[in-house]
Amino acid sequence: MATASADAPPGTIVRAQVIPPREYLGVELRKGQVLRLIDVEGKQVPDLVCFNLHDPTEKLSCNNSRLIQKRWLLTTGHVLYSDEGNEMLAIVADTVGTHHASGGCCNEGANYRRYGTRGTRNCRENMALAAAPLGITQKDIPGAFCPFMKVVQYPDGRYEIEEPDSRPGDYLDLQAEMDLFVAISNCPQERNPCNGFNPTPLKVVVYEAAP
Numbered sequence: 001m002a003t004a005s006a007d008a009p010p011g012t013i014v015r016a017q018v019i020p021p022r023e024y025l026g027v028e029l030r031k032g033q034v035l036r037l038i039d040v041e042g043k044q045v046p047d048l049v050c051f052n053l054h055d056p057t058e059k060l061s062c063n064n065s066r067l068i069q070k071r072w073l074l075t076t077g078h079v080l081y082s083d084e085g086n087e088m089l090a091i092v093a094d095t096v097g098t099h100h101a102s103g104g105c106c107n108e109g110a111n112y113r114r115y116g117t118r119g120t121r122n123c124r125e126n127m128a129l130a131a132a133p134l135g136i137t138q139k140d141i142p143g144a145f146c147p148f149m150k151v152v153q154y155p156d157g158r159y160e161i162e163e164p165d166s167r168p169g170d171y172l173d174l175q176a177e178m179d180l181f182v183a184i185s186n187c188p189q190e191r192n193p194c195n196g197f198n199p200t201p202l203k204v205v206v207y208e209a210a211p
């Protein structure tokens with residue numbers, strides 16, 4: 001169950017929808033609107049990419065986001081930038097603090113290399129399906145930002161995916177800095193701890209921030 005705070009964003013709700021486990025959603029955001037991603041049951045990662053609504057060739061760049069801010073961990077006060085260095089989404093609220101901005105996401109090829117299985121449901125395919133109205137294909141999907149995803153890095157260069165810290169009702173608020181199309185995959189990965197080995201629903205709320 002979502003907590004009361006997760007259901008009461010500070011503004012007027014213009015859209016609210018639950019993405020079932022393993023599914024996806026495309027969302028248009030006007031500049032100033034806020035996208036709230038709510039982890040309904042906890043330990044669920046929503047991978048996302050975004051495109052300039054008026055010129056989808058401009059898209060999210062996790063590389064630029066890390067490079068410009070000299071950070072690999074992004075939270076409240078930080079920004080997701082485009083491949084052209086423009087501000088796309090600002091993180092304005094965050095109840096978790098652990099997110100992954102390496103620019104990766106689960107995909108057919110990597111899942112086969114890692115798990116030896118073909119035809120797995122994956123975030124790259126999900127985000128392409130979500131962005132299909134823009135004429136976007138899998139080849140156009142940039143590296144994803146992965147709210148709530150927990151990746152622990154070790155001094156010897158290794159890293160490991162661990163179960164998210166997010167609890168039921170935790171959320172992340174992203175404010176649009178330009179008109180955007182956001183493609184969200186409710187990550188279907190169940191072969192590593194990314195989603196606690198148990199994909200669950202994700203709630204998406206769009207609200208107009210109070211002036």
Ligand SMILES: [Zn+2]
Nearest residue numbers: 106123187189
């Ligand atoms: Zn995934």
